Amino acid sequence: MSFLKRKEFYVVILIMVSLFIYVPYFFQVPQAITNIETWLIDTAVVIGAFAVWVGFITSTRREIVRIQRRRRGWFYGIIILGLSWAMVIVGLGLGKTHVIFEFLQRAFVLPGDSTIYAILVFYLTSAGARAFRVNSFESALLTLGALFVLLKQAPLGELLIPWAVPISTYLENYVAMGATRVFSVSLAVGALVLAIRLFMGQELALVGLVERAVRREE
Amino acid sequence: MDAFAWGVLLFSTLTTFGLYMILSGVDNPWFAFAEHAFVGCAIGLSIVVSTDYIFRTIVPRIMTDPGKNWPTFISIILGLMMLLRVSKSTVHIARIPITIATGAGIAVGSRATLFSGIINQIRATILPILNVTDTWALLYNLTVILCVLFVFTYYFYTTEMKGPLRTANSIGKYILYLAFGVLFSQTYMGRLGLLLGHLENYLTPYYPDFFLTVTIVLIMVVSTYLLHKRYPELLKKLTPE
């Protein structure tokens, strides 16, 4: 089983998986190859569904250690453990439509997730007062861009300052869109480069096999 | 309102305004409680819905026609091998499903990106600028082409910036500043919309939502203030590291 610790084994798997997924997309292939492609994609989804259990087991272990060592705030670990296991037991045992499961979702998950992002409004507002200082040409451009779009977005702005609307539309739909297009293309090129590097066995850290560990085995 | 609705209202208000207490600038037990409760329930939710997918979609697929769907059985085995990651002695076995999932994920993600992210975007940038009779259309087309070109030159890191390239680089930088201002406003719009939709749940109707919100916020603010000013040692004990 020493081949399981060799980098070459995983590179072969990566190449085979990549070929079975790329080739049917670009060429006409026999149905058997397409079936393997579909199976590989389905398998990736199934593996992802099991992977969340790894995170759950790891977090349970971490919280138990925190409680045992009585670190500051250890009792909050009981809250995390208790609620997460309660969700799992109720959800899997009694069903995801059970009233307790729905209660825990509505009482903690939904408001928590909403609030975490809603808090950003307050930080963005104080950033508006502190960061948008017009002390150079660049900062003036930054502030102007933000100002015009803020005026257009608000119905009151459209009403009070109607000439800001076409300028803002121009900035949003052409200037900012052009710049964002560059980001999109760069991201796409980066994704392709990552795929090629993975294909060539240069990014094995992504599969948990880094050069350092392999050298130790040799 | 029944007990379920009251319970949801009470605990959701506690969670929401407990998290908002971070804005006070003081570490406080309300925030710690809300944070840990949210994280615990969110983890549980992920586990339940992911496992439900296996039992609702994958297992019935095998059961209905085991002869035809035997490869799905191998998928389940690979998924179960993933769980071996939790132990150091078996982590090398878990690398096989990780490799398959990573390879498949990146291949699936990148193959279509070639068209949507590169070819279609370049095609959309090649716009007509000659024989265009409408002045506004010409302005818009020129704007898009020049913005894309200038911002691209800003991201050249391997060439020395001199002459026209340096000018294009500077113009690209200015376009980026304008674009970031626009992006800030769009982000602010989004987050503000979220805040408004979120707070509306706790402010309307006057009873019981608004009444409960005001009561809970007052209790949280006063208790945090008292702990911070009068009992700082107790406050430190009640907040995590």
Add this chain to the structure above:
Amino acid sequence: MSVMKVIANIDRRIYYGAVFVLTAIMLLFPIGLPLKVSPEVKAAYNMIDSLEPGDIVIINFCITASGYNELKGACNSMISHLFSKPGVKVIFTATSDQAPIMMEEIIANNGELMTGHSSYPYYEIQGKQYGVDYINMGYYPGLFKWIAALSADLRGSLGNNDWYGIDVRQFLDSNGIMEARDIDLVLSFDSDDGAGDFMRYFYLEYGTPVMQSMIGVMVAGAKVEYNAGNYAAIVPSIRGAAEYQFLADYPGFALTQMDAFSIIQFFLIFLMVLGNIGYYGYTRNHKEAKK
């Protein structure tokens, strides 16, 4: 203490408190300001309005709770508009684990319990019955991987049972939903890039039009894709949701929030001006004096 010094050193908690108080006042006492409709939202409205009997639509929820409060205006009005089109069949899916409960809320907001039933999923929306005109397939993990699998093998990836374990094969067979090319429109509500993945695996492969309603952070990227012709239509964030509600004559959350939205945005502009006054009136001179 000079006025400029006070302005330059305002505690940020005062800003937080002011935002909260202004939001509360405007939500409790709305004014009712007029609204202009943008071309993108008009195109989205026309896209849904042009649906014909027999068309199959996938409505995908790729939103977490954070995106839901921003997009629920769009969700309610667009889904209500879509369900008003006769003969259109709908498949609800979710690619976010928090989305199923929000889907249920939207369905309950727009429908009534069917006769003889007392809970989900049996809601009738504008005469459309569950299991006959629409189904709720719930959450599927994997995001783009599942959407790619859906494109390659629609029936295998959807499965035979809906989110509640009810067999839906009859619905799928009777409406001729066999493979991905049978889908006529995809509408995705996104706080992650669900529509982008549907665009890559449905639009690019089969030409299926894809519409997106997205959170504010994703608006810039969505406009790039819309401009490139990858998306058929977009409804950007809460402003787009309010415009859609206005077009569809649907009195809802997004429209009523526009007043608060306007005031808070003007407050931000005020703070930007105030910050500059404080900077030029005190901070800059103070820094130069220190040097």
